[in-house]
Amino acid sequence: MMIEVNQPIKRELFINGEWKPAKHYKEVKSPYSNEVIGTVPVATKTEVLLAIDAAYQACSKMVALSSFERAQILENLARLLEDRKEEAAYIIAREAAKPLAFAKAEVARSIETYKFAAEEAKRIHGETIPLDAAAGGKNRLGYTVREPIGVIGAITPFNFPMNLMAHKVGPAIAAGNTIVLKPASQTPFSALFIAELLEQAGLPKGALNIITGSGSVIGDIIVTDERISMITFTGSPSVGIAIKNKAGLKRVTLELGSNSALIVDDVIEVDKIISRCITGAFSFQGQVCISLQRVYVHENKYDEFVEKFVKATKELKIGDPLDESTDISALISSQDVKRSLSWIEEAKSEGAIVMAGGVSEGDILLPTVLVEVNKEMKVSCQEVFAPIVVINKVNGIDEAIEHVNDSNYGLQAGIYTESVSTALRVADKLHVGGIMINDVPTFRVDQMPYGGVKESGTGREGIKYAIEEMTEMKLVVWNKEY
Ligand code: NAP
Numbered sequence: 001m002m003i004e005v006n007q008p009i010k011r012e013l014f015i016n017g018e019w020k021p022a023k024h025y026k027e028v029k030s031p032y033s034n035e036v037i038g039t040v041p042v043a044t045k046t047e048v049l050l051a052i053d054a055a056y057q058a059c060s061k062m063v064a065l066s067s068f069e070r071a072q073i074l075e076n077l078a079r080l081l082e083d084r085k086e087e088a089a090y091i092i093a094r095e096a097a098k099p100l101a102f103a104k105a106e107v108a109r110s111i112e113t114y115k116f117a118a119e120e121a122k123r124i125h126g127e128t129i130p131l132d133a134a135a136g137g138k139n140r141l142g143y144t145v146r147e148p149i150g151v152i153g154a155i156t157p158f159n160f161p162m163n164l165m166a167h168k169v170g171p172a173i174a175a176g177n178t179i180v181l182k183p184a185s186q187t188p189f190s191a192l193f194i195a196e197l198l199e200q201a202g203l204p205k206g207a208l209n210i211i212t213g214s215g216s217v218i219g220d221i222i223v224t225d226e227r228i229s230m231i232t233f234t235g236s237p238s239v240g241i242a243i244k245n246k247a248g249l250k251r252v253t254l255e256l257g258s259n260s261a262l263i264v265d266d267v268i269e270v271d272k273i274i275s276r277c278i279t280g281a282f283s284f285q286g287q288v289c290i291s292l293q294r295v296y297v298h299e300n301k302y303d304e305f306v307e308k309f310v311k312a313t314k315e316l317k318i319g320d321p322l323d324e325s326t327d328i329s330a331l332i333s334s335q336d337v338k339r340s341l342s343w344i345e346e347a348k349s350e351g352a353i354v355m356a357g358g359v360s361e362g363d364i365l366l367p368t369v370l371v372e373v374n375k376e377m378k379v380s381c382q383e384v385f386a387p388i389v390v391i392n393k394v395n396g397i398d399e400a401i402e403h404v405n406d407s408n409y410g411l412q413a414g415i416y417t418e419s420v421s422t423a424l425r426v427a428d429k430l431h432v433g434g435i436m437i438n439d440v441p442t443f444r445v446d447q448m449p450y451g452g453v454k455e456s457g458t459g460r461e462g463i464k465y466a467i468e469e470m471t472e473m474k475l476v477v478w479n480k481e482y
Contacts, residue, residue: 017205058206117170280440
């Protein structure tokens with residue numbers, strides 16, 4: 001079934017390899033134009049349980065596939081997505097108001113993520129254990145194997161609706177698991193589009209089930225059902241923490257938020273880093289989990305950095321996400337515009353200065369640069385998830401390290417420096433999941449280990465690392481002489 005690029009889309013639930021009509025449907029509207037993009041089912045408890053049952057029953061079919069066969073399904077998917085990449089990008093751009101150029105980049109990354117998953121499907125193995133190293137281990141041969149964990153409950157956010165699904169579905173299939181996936185209510189069409197392609201790619205019926213509807217209703221059923229062995233969640237810290245508290249003995253991977261920071265050392269050529277910093281701060285309106293939110297610039301370079309960053313910010317093109325030249329479009333919801341503006345007002349009332357933006361045009365928040373911000377202001381200590389950047393002056397690297405670490409979050413951080421010893425010291429001292437030397441914290445490619453510490457989450461994605469989370473280690477011991 002083809003999806004027309006500009007026509008309203010009507011989709012059904014994807015359960016046990018069939019498109020199932022539901023009792024209730026909901027309209028999904030464009031965050032930019034408010035036009036109806038299409039309708040999707042609002043799943044009831046009965047339908048969620050059907051999906052879980054289908055995934056549970058399909059486990060035996062997935063276990064029976066060889067690594068080669070699982071890799072082939074993923075390769076087929078990557079090829080099918082490549083064939084329909086324009087359509088896929090329009091779906092993302094329309095449902096998420098992601099500027100088209102960024103939506104196209106997300107589709108390209110999704111294809112690559114599935115290709116990595118196909119490759120990793122062939123590299124899942126254990127190790128031989130030298131059991132005779134123990135006094136009681138003589139004549140024993142031991143080795144481990146990695147087995148699929150079973151049914152995986154996957155819950156995804158709105159901001160990378162296709163690639164973050166790929167980070168769950170890719171490794172789950174590579175490892176021989178089955179999946180029940182709930183996409184974000186604002187961005188269900190990307191997930192349903194991929195389901196359609198996976199059907200054509202030869203995935204056994206029931207191995208992927210997609211249920212749309214309310215996060216709290218569906219989420220609770222998935223998180224508490226005993227047939228589900230693992231929850232993989234990407235989204236906000238509050239929901240992630242609640243999931244972990246309810247999940248009991250299930251394995252839980254949480255990819256949560258952050259207020260990512262960058263340190264700029266004093267011997268840096270500012271002109272060389274401005275455009276990269278703009279990309280880090282404002283891609284997809286700052287709605288990226290590793291968006292650059294806090295910049296700590298050495299006092300010797302502070303004035304120059306602020307002036308050049310503000311100038312470049314004011315040159316960004318605001319507009320329709322479907323226009324290829326747009327840099328910044330609408331935030332995901334009007335509530336997020338209101339929230340962001342109230343945080344800016346709070347900062348201003350306590351002495352912060354707005355150097356750019358600070359106001360909205362409809363649901364587009366203009367890219368905003370703040371200075372004279374203190375660390376207690378929400379724009380600094382909480383995750384803004386909007387195009388807002390705070391630039392702070394520091395007297396040296398130690399002060400910068402202290403500020404970066406003074407956060408409830410710890411996903412990624414970056415530093416620009418010419419000094420190897422400074423870079424090494426910063427890499428040692430920062431308490432985050434990943435450190436980018438001479439880049440913004442926003443750098444990510446899809447095979448790297450990715451995840452955070454503190455309230456940024458637990459567990460790692462990046463196909464190989466996700467597969468470790470999605471498999472159980474089993475030990476086999478042979479007694480060579482009995
Ligand atoms: P969100 O509001 O937490 O929603 C994420 C998903 O959880 C959605 O599918 C949502 O469904 C569902 N959900 C809501 N309430 C739930 C509940 N009680 N139980 C189970 N599921 C529930 O997050 P978002 O606004 O979509 O995404 C933004 C957040 O994701 C930011 O904090 C961002 O930093 C984080 N993020 C992290 C990473 C990473 O890899 N670390 C990557 C991207 C985004 P509904 O849409 O139906 O409410």
